[in-house]
Amino acid sequence: MTAKLVKTEAVVEGRTEVRWTLVEEDDTPEFEDGAPTRPVGEPTPRISARARTTGSARYTVDVALPGLLEAVVLRSPHANARVTSLDLDAARAVPGVRCVLGPGEGPEHAGSPLTDAPAFAGAAIAVVAADTPDAAEAGVAALAPEYEVLGFVSTIDDGFEKQDFLEEPTEHVRGDPDAALSAAEVTVEASYAVPAQLHNSLEPHAAVADWREDGLTVWSSTQAIFDARSTIADAFGLEPDQVRIICEFMGGGFGSKFGVGPQGLLAAELSRRARRPVRLVNSRREENLAAGFRTPAKMDYTIGASRDGRLEAVEATAMIGMGTGGWPFPVLEPVKSVYACPNLRLMTAPVRMNLGPSAAFRAPGVMEGTFGFEQALDELAEKVGIDPIEIRRLNHTENDPESGxxxxxxxxxxxxxxxxxxxxxxxxxxxxxxxxxxxxxxxxxxxxxxxGGPPAYAEVRIGKSARPTVTVGLQDLGTGTMTACAVIASERLGIPAGEITVHAGDTSRIGHGPASGGSMTLASIAPAVRMAAHSVRTDILGLAADMFEIAASDLTLEDGEIRSVDGTLREPVTEVTGKLGNAWISGSGSRGPxxxxxxxxxxxxxxxxxxxxxxxxxxxxxxxxxxxxxxxxxxxxxxxxxxxxxxxxxxxxxxxxxxxxxxxxxxxxxxxxxxxxxxxxxxxxxxxxxxxxxxxxxxxxxxxxxxxxxxxxxxxxxxxxxxxxxxxxxxxxxxxxxxxxxxxxx
Amino acid sequence: MQVRLTINGQPHELDVAPHRSLADVLRTDLAMTGTKVACAEGTCGSCTVLLDGRAVLSCLTFASACDSSKVATVEGSTPLLERLRDAFTAHDGFQCGFCTPGQLMSAVALLQRTPRPSRAEIRTAMAGNLCRCGAYEGIEQAVAAAAEAG
Structure with a gap:
């Protein structure tokens, strides 16, 4: 199969990324109208159900290696402070303590996750790795920090008042909103506010790092094993293939677990120094102070419309409470993209606050902005006396209103x-x-x-016993992507999904798979899995054609059997795969643009x-x-x-x-x-x-x-x-x- | 302290410091990591195990106070637990699965006490087990189905 490089655009949570990716020619036939697709489209229980209901599923927090050290972080109790005294040596002297990192320390080629100028309550100042959690806690207690407490900003209004922005406020204009608003027959003004929502994935952010002479392995509760790998490799000056990221099972993420996080960077640096594996797991409270949140927002809308409810212009402002980091999520996207509206002015101000860094939370920005704009639209419907569904139909657009x-x-x-x-x-x-x-x-x-989009690669293998494996470079944070991969392979191979093993969550097994985010995972990987499975199907049917002297085009795979279209042949697929000995048939697939x-x-x-x-x-x-x-x-x-x-x-x-x-x-x-x-x-x-x-x-x-x-x-x-x-x-x-x-x- | 525990029918003798939680001892000393700790302060139910037949939060239970007790965890195998496993699978009573061990053990305790619970009884008994993925509908259906199959 020939492969080629293609340039492709992908929209990740509202941001367009241009990437070059390697894709193979895909000759997999599409589903035909009305033809059976089973089990695609039929309910299939999770293939991981047994592991998840017997306790054998291994999550990052469960990884225990011989000689494991436990790490505990010292965090600021103050919203804004300077550390004036910190006794690192006292911590190092605590029995069982093996390594202590203080402010500014960390991986050589990355900014330190530890600071002596904590800008939110929960900011990491130092980390202690010890033989036991108790010893690590004792080490943290011995640090005896002292602080100079500073003023802080804890509300959007105060941040705006101080004109302290994480990024410059932005303005987006379409058409002539001023003229359209002043000419509008009807106007509605509406304001809405939403609070910070905390993710509370039940598995906290966690990492276990094992630094060895021949490379670094990090178990990470991550939504993106390949992003985690590049972050770690860059931070330590390693080649990506010297780093292995593993995430076998994951206890939720909801957007807060992209990359490897400070847990991964600190655990790896501690392991490098201590020459022992190190585990770092957030407590629930650390999770809710330092691991991200859906940004609070204040939204103001002025809507101009015709008397019959057609949108003429919208002016909208969103002030977003960013905390100390993250990126401003597209709170005004619903105004921009859901309905036809010729004139817009959208202003977004990402305000800095002395609270932890924000993080994506399932439909970041868009959910908050939908909350505001969809209610403002109902206010308009009420004012012009139209049914709420009718006003939505009336303003429906068949083309993207921004680009056409x-x-x-x-x-x-x-x-x-x-x-x-x-x-x-x-x-x-x-x-x-x-x-x-x-x-x-x-x-x-x-x-x-x-x-979804490229790059996403899949490999399907089948051996003697006809129990296929599907290997993909993604991770399943609980959404069921791995089961969906088995379902897709099952359709091509005619072998039940429950008999298919899916390998995922390990960067050493296969090339790049999608991050679990942006509603992109399955849409990215599905065609790659189907293509790989189709290639295996083609090879099996080719061998069967020779064996049974029937043209491959007259053969099909169903219910674990090779069948001829005319019904004369029904043989178990093991009739073919059984001849493979220790060899296997494999097929690869990739996602096209x-x-x-x-x-x-x-x-x-x-x-x-x-x-x-x-x-x-x-x-x-x-x-x-x-x-x-x-x-x-x-x-x-x-x-x-x-x-x-x-x-x-x-x-x-x-x-x-x-x-x-x-x-x-x-x-x-x-x-x-x-x-x-x-x-x-x-x-x-x-x-x-x-x-x-x-x-x-x-x-x-x-x-x-x-x-x-x-x-x-x-x-x-x-x-x-x-x-x-x-x-x-x-x-x-x-x-x-x-x-x-x-x-x-x- | 010397502590004797019977865990899923197997006798264990352990030497544990008096302040350590049952969850910690299960996970660390016995490598039984099926029991999960998600909050470590008794608010989420992930660490639920049975102590002499009663559902307890193992993160708030001192191992040293459990001497001579019977502990049942998600790693065990009883006809009721197997029925619940099948029902959770058939009704998709989990997504990420992190809360599942605690959900299963709370369900075992409920069905041992009340073999035919009403919908309201299921909701009351299971309300202490948080599932952030929101698999509650499947959990409720699974507990009801396992009760019916019993």
């Missing part, structure tokens, strides 16, 4: 129609009631990327039905209808689980989750799970989930991504449902009983 490019596919109108039907939208006004408990129903649209000149996006619509107790202020989400266009659905069972997870995290965001910062000290007061509320099993509503289901005609296999889409519209739909129920609009999430009662004037 067509979409590869867009099932949004179908999603509106189906969601309205499933939710009983027409009868929504009859829900409200006039007693103590009021009900409401609200809608919101979803827009995200999710094309996406079509030029077109935008690849996912779309959807959710409708939430809520009940609000006007006596207590408690809001209960009763039902969520979720209809998304993600192209072809590979595994409906895994897909439904993704939707459930997204919806539930959004319910947390809408009703209960909020990082609370003490304004007098600048420290986070709810960094533990006792006070930071996340949804439990008792908060789960009925969820009706469907997919538009049309394969994307311009993508190999027709698969788009799903990780982000389900979290995006839920909170906005809940907000709109609450306004529908109460006739009052709440402007700040989360919608706690206190805020509901205040809004009711109670």
């Amino acid at each position: 490019k067509p979409y590869t596919s867009k099932g949004l109108l179908k999603a509106y129609e189906r969601a309205a039907e499933l939710a009983g939208w027409e009868g929504r006004d009859g829900l409200r009631g006039d007693g103590r408990v009021r009900r409401g129903m609200g809608v919101a649209s979803q827009y995200w990327w999710g094309a 996406n079509p030029d000149g077109m935008n690849v996006n996912t779309f959807g619509c959710q409708i939430a039905q809520i009940a609000v107790d006007t006596g207590t202020g408690a809001v209960t989400v009763e039902r969520v209808v979720a209809v998304h266009d993600i192209g072809r659905v590979v595994n409906p069972m895994g897909a439904r689980s993704q939707v459930m997870g997204g919806v539930l995290q959004a319910i947390g965001f809408a009703l209960m989750e909020e990082r609370v910062v003490d304004p007098t000290t600048g420290t986070v007061v709810n960094a533990g799970l006792e006070d930071y509320k996340v949804p439990t099993i008792a908060d789960v509503p009925e969820v009706v989930c469907e997919f538009v289901g049309d394969p994307d005609p311009h993508l190999r296999m027709g698969v788009k991504g799903l990780g982000e889409p389900p979290i995006i519209p839920t909170a906005a739909a809940i907000g709109n449902a609450l306004a529908h129920a109460l006739g009052v609009r709440l402007r700040e999430a989360p919608y706690t009983p206190r805020r509901v009662l205040e809004a009711l004037g109670a």
Whole structure:
């Protein structure tokens, strides 16, 4: 097979990256209309289920090597300070302590993760590695730090007042917003605010590093093993192939675990110095102080529209509370991309605050911005007297409103129609009631990327026993990508997914696979796996053709058998593979580029039905209808689980989750799970989930991504449902009983 | 301190410092890493094990206080645990799986106590086990299905 280098554009969470990638010619036939695709499109349980339910699944925090040292970090208790005294030698003298790193120390070729000028409570100052966690804790205690405490900024308003920005504020203009706004027949002004949401992946950020003469191995709880590898290699001046990153099982990430993190850099440096393997695991509180958060934001919208509800102009401002790091997520993307609107002015100000660095959190920026804009749009609908779904249809766009490019596919109108039907939208006004408990129903649209793209490589092997393996250079953070890979290979090989082993999470096995993020993982790897499996299929059928003297084109693989199309031949596939001895048949596949000149996006619509107790202020989400266009659905069972997870995290965001910062000290007061509320099993509503289901005609296999889409519209739909129920609009999430009662004037 | 424990039916004699948690001893001294620690302060339920048949948070339980006790962890094998494993698999009662050991042990405790729980009883009994991936629907269905299959 010939390979070539191609230049390709990929959109990663709103940022366009141009890459050169090596792709092979792909002659895998596409699915034919109406032809069976099984098991693609049929529910398949996770292939890792046994490992996950017996406790044998090994996560990074479980990795224990002979001679393992445990590392503990000293973190600043102050929001902003200078370390005036630190006794590194006293820590080194503690029995069992093997290595101590202080401010400024770390890998030779990277900035130190340790500082003597901590700019947030939780900033890392020093790290101690010792024989036991107790000895490491004793070492940290012996550091006896003293601080000069400085002033701090803990709110977006204070940061803006000081004009302290992490990056320069940006302005994006389309058309002539000033003229269009002053000419508009109707205008609506609306403001919304959202808090910082904390990821709380149950497996904390963690790394185990083992520095040896012949190379460095790092077990890392990471969403991107290859990014982790390049970060480590660069930091230590190693060649990438001298570094091996392993992530066998991963306990969630939700965007906060790209790369190797300070844990990986510190564990590796400690291991290099101590010549022993080192484990560094965040505590829950460290996790919630220093491992990232969804950025809080304040959003203001001025919408100009025609009397019949057509958008003429939007001016929008987003102030984003960045903390001390991260990048400004596209909070105003929904204004820019969801509806047709000829005139825009979008201003974004990323404010620095004395809080930890922010990190991507499932649909970063877009979920917050959807919360604001989709509610502002409902305010417009109310003002012009149009049904909320109707105003969305009215402003629908068939082309990307910014570039004018067509979409590869867009099932949004179908999603509106189906969601309205499933939710009983027409009868929504009859829900409200006039007693103590009021009900409401609200809608919101979803827009995200999710094309995937190269580079992504897969290898499929089959040996004597006909139990295939699929090897991919990605990691499965819990989304079910590995199971989906088995499903895809199964379709080509005619061998049940449950009999296919998928190897992932190890940079030493195969070339680059996608990061688990941006809803790009499966959309990237799926065509590569299918191509590799098709190559193996072709070889098996070629051997069978010689063996049974039937043309390969008249043979097929099904249910573990080689069958002739006319039904005369049915032989187990081991009739062929059994002759392989110690050899195997292997096939490789790679992901080709996406079509030029077109935008690849996912779309959807959710409708939430809520009940609000006007006596207590408690809001209960009763039902969520979720209809998304993600192209072809590979595994409906895994897909439904993704939707459930997204919806539930959004319910947390809408009703209960909020990082609370003490304004007098600048420290986070709810960094533990006792006070930071996340949804439990008792908060789960009925969820009706469907997919538009049309394969994307311009993508190999027709698969788009799903990780982000389900979290995006839920909170906005809940907000709109609450306004529908109460006739009052709440402007700040989360919608706690206190805020509901205040809004009711109670 | 000398501590005798029967873990999943196997006797163990251990010498542990009095302040160490049962979770730590299971994971470190016995390399039984199926039991997970996600918060280490008794708020998430990931570390749930059975102590003499009762669901406890092993991160808040001193190993030294468990002398002569029977401990059941996710690594064990009983007909009920196997039924729950099958049901969690069939109903996709997990995503990342990190909370799964604790979910399974809470479910074992529930079904031993209440073999035919109502939906509300399942929700109450399992509400102390957080799942950040949001696999609760599958968990609830799995516990109900395992009860029915029993």
